[in-house]
Amino acid sequence: MNPLIRKLEAFAPLPEADQRLLEQVTRFPQVVGPKVDLVREGDTPKAVHLLMDGFACRHKDLPNGTRQITACLVPGDFCDLHVLILKTMDHTISTLSLCRVIEILQPQILELMERPAIARAMWWSALVDEAILREWLINIGSRAAEQGTAHLLCELLFRLEMVGLTDGDRYELPITQAELGDTMGLTVVHTNRVLQRLRKDGLITLTNNSLVILDIARLKAFSGFNPNYLHLSNPNETVPQSL
Amino acid sequence: MNPLIRKLEAFAPLPEADQRLLEQVTRFPQVVGPKVDLVREGDTPKAVHLLMDGFACRHKDLPNGTRQITACLVPGDFCDLHVLILKTMDHTISTLSLCRVIEILQPQILELMERPAIARAMWWSALVDEAILREWLINIGSRAAEQGTAHLLCELLFRLEMVGLTDGDRYELPITQAELGDTMGLTVVHTNRVLQRLRKDGLITLTNNSLVILDIARLKAFSGFNPNYLHLSNPNETVPQSL
């Protein structure tokens, strides 16, 4: 099933014709290896990138050698809708795992935006991205490392469930602990210890990039997770196991 | 001068007619005292709030008693454009200082959005808000407390200069150290010490809510500040003292 359509329909149903158009646009994805830059800070890209498979991220590299990941992109996510309005990228987008990516040229995007239902769904998506960013700020600024990390894992469960990439409370998480640390503002070493504590507390299992949430209700309570900020049309229906 | 028009024109010039329309919409602001909630998490407001004077913030209060400020709103900023698409607020918006606020009803917003130049400028504004959020994530996650705080002070200089609220490298900062701490994810005590270090290093002066940047070039270098993410049409012209 097409992850873009699934995602946009998490906001509101799309007319048949719109679905067909989206199917058509996303027909021939391009395979991109892991750790490849799709767009770099300073670029003025002429196409919008849409992730169809795999994990990618936004990030900024700092002079002191560290980097901060500011978004985790999963199938169905637009990487850089910004370029419709802003001329230059203020951050870099890179694949994390092996990905399949669609490049949509400006005229085609504008064609999509002429469909009211699609346009609304895209702006919904952009606003949810912003809400996610606010939640990440809370993860880093106000939650303990264990809770913030747990919160992120809850969020990914919901986002991946939205596009049909979960298996109950299990999902593929093809990122390294270093990358997890870059998103949580933590060291690799500390990230490792945080994960160990989550494992020891019986909250998760994580081996071979396979994450299992052992008790979603406890993980949500522990991390203070409330899916409101994802603005799903029907949150109760989306994740059956929800509290 | 109207801060909304000044801000939107930092992106691109607006036609005379659009300016007149905006003038008209923003004619009768409402005075709101400090520390007042404009919109609360869970609300489904029917009007959009526009800040014309004073400081406000977005924030979320956590069960553990702390709160995270996720945005600092200054004159010319829209508080909750989201409500055009999302039904319920996922965070609270409160005044910090005495403010003057415009409430714009849905039909009036839609009338504004029919003007192409205004619509583009509003989306520019929304995208810049997102870019600011990414930078705050870096402030908290990847920069030392002193550097993150310094970065925030640089950002506010640019944003306030945009709407004509600076006096050279000085501006009014009507927020408490506790509030500053809530935005940087720091304790009041630690915030106080961070500010003292910035003062001792000769970077700033801050007394009676009046912030003076003693050496903008040094403060920018110290904090790693690069105004690109604000996507101003003409950054060099905006702040004369820029490096």
Place this chain on the structure above:
DNA sequence: CGTACTATTGATAGATATCAACGCTGGTGG
């Protein structure tokens, strides 16, 4: 005058980073 809020200081505890090292794995070249 008393009360609340804000800024400030000192002492201490807890969280996180840093440095160094090791084992495991998969790939690669000899």
Place this chain on the structure above:
DNA sequence: CCACCAGCGTTGATATCTATCAATAGTACG
């Protein structure tokens, strides 16, 4: 096929940063 190497996860010891607790002083305000 084996030796080597790079990337990843892991562990221990230590340093640095930040939170917590407690107290004081100044200020504004009723």
